[in-house]
Amino acid sequence: MPAAANVDHAEIAKFEALAERWWDPNGEFRPLHALNPLRVEFIRQRCPLANARVLDVGCGGGILSETLAAAGAEVTGIDLAETPLKIAELHALEAGVTVRYRLESVEAHAAGNAGRYDAVTCMELLEHVPHPDRMVARLAELLRPGGQLFVSTLNRNLKSFLLAIVGAEYVLGLVPRGTHEYERFIRPSELTRWARAAGLVLGGFAGISYDPLAHRFRLGRDTDVNYLAHFVRPGAQAPA
DSSP states (O other): OOTTOOOOHHHHHHHHHTGGGTTOTTSTTHHHHHHHHHHHHHHHTTSOOTTOEEEEETOTTSHHHHHHHHTTOEEEEEESOHHHHHHHHHHHHHHTOOEEEEEOOHHHHHHHHTTOEEEEEEESOGGGSSOHHHHHHHHHHTEEEEEEEEEEEEOOSHHHIIIIIIIIIIISOSSOTTSOOGGGOOOHHHHHHHHHHTTOEEEEEEEEEEETTTTEEEEESOOSSEEEEEEEOSSOOOOO
């Protein structure tokens, strides 16, 4: 791992410890299973996936990676947590889905793959790294002209603290306690500023809300807590 890798080893350890339960839809990662269709819908509405080169950064156990590959994309998933990657590889083999998984930092991958991808996804990762602004810059480098970046993260305000930490972790038990740190949550304005500095143009936002009575997530306009963001690298793809 390069010395400059933007990584918090304590955060990696959290997910390493739970890796074997990654594909249990009723386990600790059940919110990821419930959110996955919404994330894929958000991406598919903005990016044709058939034969698209897609990089899933912070892919974990491969829930999103597999779905994108099944939709026709050529998917590479990278992560710095070794055990979840092994789980991802095994599950993809059992499911008959082709995904290339790599134990690699985004910095290392960007060094050899700048401008390669039609789309890059980075879901629930920015709030777990020490320097999210630097992460956004590396994500932008990986996009071809006209390529698209899709990010999901958590807003930082009193409402998100009450719902995403107090509610989700301590009251409803949707995710394990200690999964998130409020200080690392990211306001949409901050994310937009980092993306603009990296040469990207905002495509739009969508909020994700949770209905505790129906036990389901919904896409909408409310970005106060969880939200998805779409950015585009200006320019057209060069002729082959």
